[in-house]
Amino acid sequence: MAFASDAPKDAFRLSMLIYDTRYRSITIQVIVLFLVLLFLSWLVNNTIINLEAKDRTFDFGFLFNRAGYDINQTLIPYTNDSTHLRAATIGLLNTLLSALVGCTIATVLGVVIGVLRLSKNWLVSRLMTLYVEMFRNVPVLLWILLAATILSETMPEPKDFKVTQAMVDSGADPAASNILFGTVAITNRSSLIPAPLLERPLGGMEIASIPVNFSLLAVLAVFAASIYAHARFLRRVKAVQEETGIRPVTWWKSLAILFVPVIALLLAMGFHLELPGFPTDANGVSKGFNFKGGIEVLHSFTALTTALALYTAAFIAEIVRSGIMAISRGQSEAAAALGLRPGRTMTLVILPQALRVIVPPLISQYLNLTKNTSLAIAVSYMDLRGTLGGITLNQTGKELECMLLMMAIYLVISLIISSLMNVFNRAVKLKER
Amino acid sequence: MADDLIFVRTEMLPPRDPPVAQAGAVRWLRENRFSGPLNTILTLLGLLATAWLLLHLVPWLMHSVWNANSLTECRQIIAATWGEGASGACWAVVRERWPQYVFGFYPQDFALIARLSFADQYAAAGGYEGVFGAAVNGTVREAFIADLRANAGAFDLYVLGYWRPILAFVLMFGALAPVLFTALPRKMIWFSLLYPALAFWLLWGGTVWTPVVALMGFGVMAVVFSLLKDRLGVPVSAGLGLVAATLWWLFAQAPVTGALQSALPFGLESVDSDRFGGFLLSIVIGVTAISASLPMGILLALGRRSDMLLVRTLSVGFIEFIRGVPLITLLFTASLLLQYFLPPGNNFDIILRVIILVTFFAAAYIAEVIRGGLAALPRGQYEAADALGLDYWQAQRLIIMPQALKISIPGIVSSFIGLFKDTTLVAFVGLMDPLKGITGVVRADIDWKGIYWEPYIFAGALFFLICFGMSRYSMWLERRLKTDHR
Numbered sequence: 050m051a052f053a054s055d056a057p058k059d060a061f062r063l064s065m066l067i068y069d070t071r072y073r074s075i076t077i078q079v080i081v082l083f084l085v086l087l088f089l090s091w092l093v094n095n096t097i098i099n100l101e102a103k104d105r106t107f108d109f110g111f112l113f114n115r116a117g118y119d120i121n122q123t124l125i126p127y128t129n130d131s132t133h134l135r136a137a138t139i140g141l142l143n144t145l146l147s148a149l150v151g152c153t154i155a156t157v158l159g160v161v162i163g164v165l166r167l168s169k170n171w172l173v174s175r176l177m178t179l180y181v182e183m184f185r186n187v188p189v190l191l192w193i194l195l196a197a198t199i200l201s202e203t204m205p206e207p208k209d210f211k212v213t214q215a216m217v218d219s220g221a222d223p224a225a226s227n228i229l230f231g232t233v234a235i236t237n238r239s240s241l242i243p244a245p246l247l248e249r250p251l252g253g254m255e256i257a258s259i260p261v262n263f264s265l266l267a268v269l270a271v272f273a274a275s276i277y278a279h280a281r282f283l284r285r286v287k288a289v290q291e292e293t294g295i296r297p298v299t300w301w302k303s304l305a306i307l308f309v310p311v312i313a314l315l316l317a318m319g320f321h322l323e324l325p326g327f328p329t330d331a332n333g334v335s336k337g338f339n340f341k342g343g344i345e346v347l348h349s350f351t352a353l354t355t356a357l358a359l360y361t362a363a364f365i366a367e368i369v370r371s372g373i374m375a376i377s378r379g380q381s382e383a384a385a386a387l388g389l390r391p392g393r394t395m396t397l398v399i400l401p402q403a404l405r406v407i408v409p410p411l412i413s414q415y416l417n418l419t420k421n422t423s424l425a426i427a428v429s430y431m432d433l434r435g436t437l438g439g440i441t442l443n444q445t446g447k448e449l450e451c452m453l454l455m456m457a458i459y460l461v462i463s464l465i466i467s468s469l470m471n472v473f474n475r476a477v478k479l480k481e482r
Numbered sequence: 483m484a485d486d487l488i489f490v491r492t493e494m495l496p497p498r499d500p501p502v503a504q505a506g507a508v509r510w511l512r513e514n515r516f517s518g519p520l521n522t523i524l525t526l527l528g529l530l531a532t533a534w535l536l537l538h539l540v541p542w543l544m545h546s547v548w549n550a551n552s553l554t555e556c557r558q559i560i561a562a563t564w565g566e567g568a569s570g571a572c573w574a575v576v577r578e579r580w581p582q583y584v585f586g587f588y589p590q591d592f593a594l595i596a597r598l599s600f601a602d603q604y605a606a607a608g609g610y611e612g613v614f615g616a617a618v619n620g621t622v623r624e625a626f627i628a629d630l631r632a633n634a635g636a637f638d639l640y641v642l643g644y645w646r647p648i649l650a651f652v653l654m655f656g657a658l659a660p661v662l663f664t665a666l667p668r669k670m671i672w673f674s675l676l677y678p679a680l681a682f683w684l685l686w687g688g689t690v691w692t693p694v695v696a697l698m699g700f701g702v703m704a705v706v707f708s709l710l711k712d713r714l715g716v717p718v719s720a721g722l723g724l725v726a727a728t729l730w731w732l733f734a735q736a737p738v739t740g741a742l743q744s745a746l747p748f749g750l751e752s753v754d755s756d757r758f759g760g761f762l763l764s765i766v767i768g769v770t771a772i773s774a775s776l777p778m779g780i781l782l783a784l785g786r787r788s789d790m791l792l793v794r795t796l797s798v799g800f801i802e803f804i805r806g807v808p809l810i811t812l813l814f815t816a817s818l819l820l821q822y823f824l825p826p827g828n829n830f831d832i833i834l835r836v837i838i839l840v841t842f843f844a845a846a847y848i849a850e851v852i853r854g855g856l857a858a859l860p861r862g863q864y865e866a867a868d869a870l871g872l873d874y875w876q877a878q879r880l881i882i883m884p885q886a887l888k889i890s891i892p893g894i895v896s897s898f899i900g901l902f903k904d905t906t907l908v909a910f911v912g913l914m915d916p917l918k919g920i921t922g923v924v925r926a927d928i929d930w931k932g933i934y935w936e937p938y939i940f941a942g943a944l945f946f947l948i949c950f951g952m953s954r955y956s957m958w959l960e961r962r963l964k965t966d967h968r
Contacts, residue, residue, distance in 0.1 A: 067718060078792040085796065092823050099822045170521050172528040186949035187942045188903040191917055195942075198934045423808035426910055427918065438814065448818045456807045456815075463806035 096449070109454070111445045112137070118440050120431045122347050125259055133441045135258075140436030141458060147354045147432065148419040154358035155418060156411075159365025166370050177366070184363035190427055192360050197352035197428045204237040211327055211335040227325070234325045234340060240351055241325030241343040248319025264318060271310050279306045349430035353422065361418045365411060372407035373399065405477045412470040416463055423459075433458060545570025548577055552929035575933055576940045579924050581640065583941060586759015586914045589751075590643030592627050599638045600630065646750065647762050650684040653677060654769065662959075678773075685758075685766065687750035691742040695735055703727035755833040759914025761944065764905040767833070771840040772848075772898045778841065779848030784878065786853055797849070804846035809904050812839045817911040836908055844901050851893030855886035888963050895956035899949045916941045 066076045100107060112134040119129050124142045127135055166177040184192070205225035212223050227234045234241040251263040282302065290296040325343025327335035376399050384394040425432040426439070433455060442451040502508060545564050550556040556572035564570065576583075593614050596604040607613050613626050631639065641648060657677035660670040679693035703723040710719035743749070758766065785797030804812070816835040824830075859882065867877035887894075909918035921937040924930050 068715065074790050078790050081790075081796070082792055095825050096822045099826055102826055165524070168521075168524070170524050170528075172532075173524045176528050176531065182950060183946070186899070186946045186953070188906040188917060188945055190906045190909075191938060191942045191945070194918065195938055198938070202934055420808040423810045424907070426810065434808075434810065438811070442818075449822055452811065452814060452819055456811050459808060459811065460803060460806040464802070467802075467806075 100449075105446070107449060109450055111441075111447050111450070114445075116441065117444070120436065122350060122431060133437075133445070136441060137433065137437035137454070140431060140433040143350075143430065143435075144419075144422050144425075144432040145462075147350060147357070147422045147425070147430070148415075151354045151357040151361065151418050151422070152415050154354070155361040155365055155414070158358065158362035160369050162362060163366035163369025163373070166366060167373060181363045181366050184360050185367075189356065189360040189421060190424060192356035193353055193424055193427050196356040197348065200235070200240075200348045200352055201237050204235050207236045207238060207339055210234060210236070210340070212329065212333060214332070214334050217333050231326075232322070232324055234343070236340075239348055240346040241340050242346055243322040243324050244342065244344045246321055246323050248321070250318060268311060268314060271314050275307050275310050279303060282306055347430070349425070349428040352428050353425050353430050357418050357421055357424075361414055361421075364414050364417075368407055368410045368414065372403040375406045376402050408473055408477070409470055412466060412473070416466050419462060419466065420459065542569055542571055546573050547571070548573050550574035551578070553931065553933050554929075572933060572936055573940075575924060575930050575936050579920075579930075579937075580940075581644070582920050582923065583760045583916050583937075583944070585644055585647060585762050586920065587757040588644065588647060588759070588762060589753060589757060590639065591645060591751075592630055592643070594645065595630060595634055595638045595642050596626075598642060599634060603629075646684045646687070646753075650681045651765070653680065653684075678770075683750065685753065686755075687752040689739065689743045689747070689749035691739045691746075691748075695739045695742065696731065698738070699727040699730040699735070702730045755831045758833060760916045760920050763833075763908070763913060764902065764916055767837055767840055767905045767908065768898070768902040770837050771844050772901055774837075774841045775844035775848050776894070778845035779852055780883070782845060782849035783852040783856060786849065787856060800842075801846045801849050804843055805850070809840075809843055810907055810910060812843055813907060813911045815839060832911065832913065836911065836913065840901070840905070843904075844897060847897045847900075848894060851890050851897055852886060854893060855888075855890035856882065858889050859885055891963065892956055892960055895952055895959075899952055902949065902952075903945065916944070 066072050096107075113132050115129075116131055116133045116136040117129050118136070120127055120136065120139050122143055123139050124146060125139065127139050162177050162180060165173050166181065168174050168177075209224035210226065215221075216223060225236075232243045247264055251267055253260055253262045253264070255261070283299070286297055286299055323342045325340045327339075328337055328341050329335055380398055380402065381394055384398040389397065422432055423434045425435055429435065431439075437451055437458075438455045442448055445451070500509075545560055545568055547556045547559050547570060550559055550572065551574070553572060553575070556570075556574055560568055560570040560572075593610055596613065597610075604613070607626055612618065613623055654677070656670075657674040660666045660668070660674055676697070679697050683690055683693045703726060706726045707719050707723035710722060713719075714722070782797050782801055785793045786801065788794050788797070813836060816839040817832065820835050863881055863885065864877070867881040872880065906915045906917040909915040909922075914920055914923065917938070921941065924937055925933060
């Protein structure tokens with residue numbers, strides 16, 4: 050804030066450093082700088098003294114030592130002979146996986162609930178209000194613990210899925226069976242989902258000890274090419290529409306361009322799903338003690354991610370609702386007056402304006418969810434805090450280094466997300482003149 | 483004209499009833515439930531969901547057992563009353579353990595119960611010295627307390643027994659009242675200022691002189707400030723006052739407290755921090771952190787909007803750092819790292835350490851909320867304050883802050899709700915939060931091993947009541963404080 054003041058009539062005096070607003074801010078900043086440096090040097094000095102007293106050093110060399118512990122969910126290859134750095138990377142990937150899946154589910158649920166809360170349907174809007182109030186007024190830790198308890202206490206044991214000879218003879222069903230058309234098995238130990246397998250994979254190689262799967266890369270490349278082709282197709286359609294005034298029928302062509310190449314590639318590689326289940330003999334009697342096939346999803350991951358998604362969905366629903374309500378009625382009425390159909394009103398008038406209100410808080414919810422994945426500690430999911438800030442910290446005793454590194458990593462994730470938000474904000478900002 | 487007409491109706495016909503489908507419940511149902519295929523599907527799904535929930539929950543809740551001493555006994559009662567295989571809720575655990583959920587392991591004041599309600603037995607047993615004195619055999623004391631527990635009524639045990647936290651809680655509303663209700667006499671704000679010292683003394687006990695001497699530090703600050711204000715001006719004398727108070731706390735606090743205590747010994751039995759738990763702990767951490775973080779958040783918000791580059795950079799750095807890391811890493815900092823950052827041998831109370839870090843956490847969020855409030859004020863307000871010739875702090879105090887804080891109320895309350903819910907995370911640094919800490923203790927008991935749902939539901943319901951109540955209150959406050967006409 051600028052304060053107008055007369056030009057000084059007399060020479061500079063020392064007291065002007067305090068009483069003259071032109072110099073005061075410099076004085077204050079010098080004092081603040083001095084105090085901050087004093088404080089920081091006090092902290093650093095204490096740290097050095099304390100480290101010496103405990104006979105410890107401050108270095109990150111331990112990151113390249115052998116970790117020596119196992120991790121139960123590894124997205125890239127890892128053994129207990131790998132380094133602590135590798136373990137921390139595994140933890141970071143687990144954190145990101147949980148955050149990514151959680152954000153996706155939370156967005157879908159949140160948008161649906163937020164829209165349904167505005168619905169004229171009394172019952173549905175009340176149910177959604179109940180959901181929102183229930184989930185956001187109770188600590189997320191409770192939802193995580195509750196989800197973990199439900200999964201481990203109410204789900205059937207693996208042996209309940211077994212088919213015995215007696216069952217085959219009498220035609221009875223086992224006590225439990227796979228859900229979702231036999232594709233997913235949820236036991237009290239873990240969930241099993243179908244595993245995508247290829248009969249003729251393209252092979253792969255390892256770059257910097259990270260395996261690269263060529264089949265996956267091929268699928269992604271083909272899909273990216275389809276999206277590009279689709280964009281060009283839409284541009285051409287638009288050109289035709291602007292020239293002739295008639296928009297060609299596009300929907301089946303769009304679908305074909307987007308999906309046929311990928312499906313063709315998958316068929317060529319011999320794509321099939323391996324369903325989880327017990328191996329059976331010729332009579333259909335189960336053998337062994339546990340499931341074969343499928344991908345095992347840990348309950349710690351499921352509980353954490355589901356609970357975070359459900360919790361965050363309640364907040365997202367409120368954001369979506371307030372975003373839609375923030376658009377004045379005049380906008381939709383004007384759209385109606387222009388003769389737009391309700392669907393087009395939504396996509397052309399309401400949503401572009403509502404998104405401007407919705408997206409910034411939405412991204413800060415993503416940020417919250419990502420930070421909340423550190424609650425993995427409640428269910429012993431091996432995220433960044435479980436590896437770097439947990440076992441590595443306890444084994445090496447490098448509390449200072451581990452904690453600082455962990456905070457730095459979380460900070461970088463947060464800064465990346467919030468800089469994305471800033472980019473978006475700048476893009477959709479109302480251009481004021 | 484009129485003669486040509488055969489019939490002219492001179493009175494209005496009574497309105498006919500609307501068709502059945504367009505009136506009453508049927509119409510409401512049609513419009514709100516079954517107006518289209520999508521709506522019908524939604525209604526049916528909603529009905530299904532409600533029915534499923536009710537079918538599962540109602541029998542479980544109907545088969546509730548409130549009187550039992552263990553989970554096994556609960557299950558026996560349920561099996562005996564509603565048949566084998568019936569499932570039911572065992573609320574007996576809540577009935578038995580609710581004091582732990584509310585107060586943690588905070589000691590009950592048995593001496594007070596004995597003096598007020600069992601005066602004769604107490605005198606016969608030898609009074610305070612005879613029962614609670616340092617020289618008394620532990621078994622005698624245990625026997626007396628067990629006898630007391632068996633015979634005392636609920637009021638004695640829970641209200642008198644826990645009078646210190648309860649009184650601190652009730653007085654908290656007295657301290658909040660002048661802040662929330664402007665109609666109350668302004669003098670009451672003094673009580674609000676004294677309240678933190680009073681609550682500290684009530685909760686942690688010890689000699690009364692510790693908080694009194696700490697308050698004297700503020701007195702020293704005020705004296706120095708008022709003596710020097712005219713000669714040196716406001717900023718210099720305020721700084722010197724702060725220095726004087728710091729010196730007082732660093733060097734005079736301990737000797738003055740000791741001297742006063744030996745001259746006039748008066749105090750309450752001191753309570754260790756590890757006895758705090760349950761909602762008492764949550765409320766202590768939440769309320770302290772939020773009230774300490776408000777002034778800090780205001781300063782940070784002002785710092786972030788400051789013209790001074792250094793101040794702005796520091797504020798932004800602090801806010802973004804705290805907001806960028808999860809609370810749990812800050813809590814681990816409190817429990818693991820502070821011992822490195824502080825002078826050797828300075829390992830103070832874990833609750834205090836947690837409160838400090840949680841305060842920083844809350845301050846960063848509140849700073850952002852208040853910055854939003856500041857940004858929402860029209861520029862004209864700042865310019866008007868300048869035009870009136872107010873200096874920076876006068877403008878902030880009289881013009882800007884009252885309006886900015888009013889706009890920020892919903893944000894501040896939702897920060898507080900978030901913070902209050904996050905106090906459950908202190909379980910991970912070994913404190914007894916109501917959700918995980920106390921439930922863990924209860925389940926570690928052999929009687930209640932294997933009980934899952936009831937403790938979670940109980941703690942969750944209490945959290946829901948508190949948080950929902952606060953959010954509704956803030957909505958009401960927002961409506962009441964709204965001065966624009968729309």
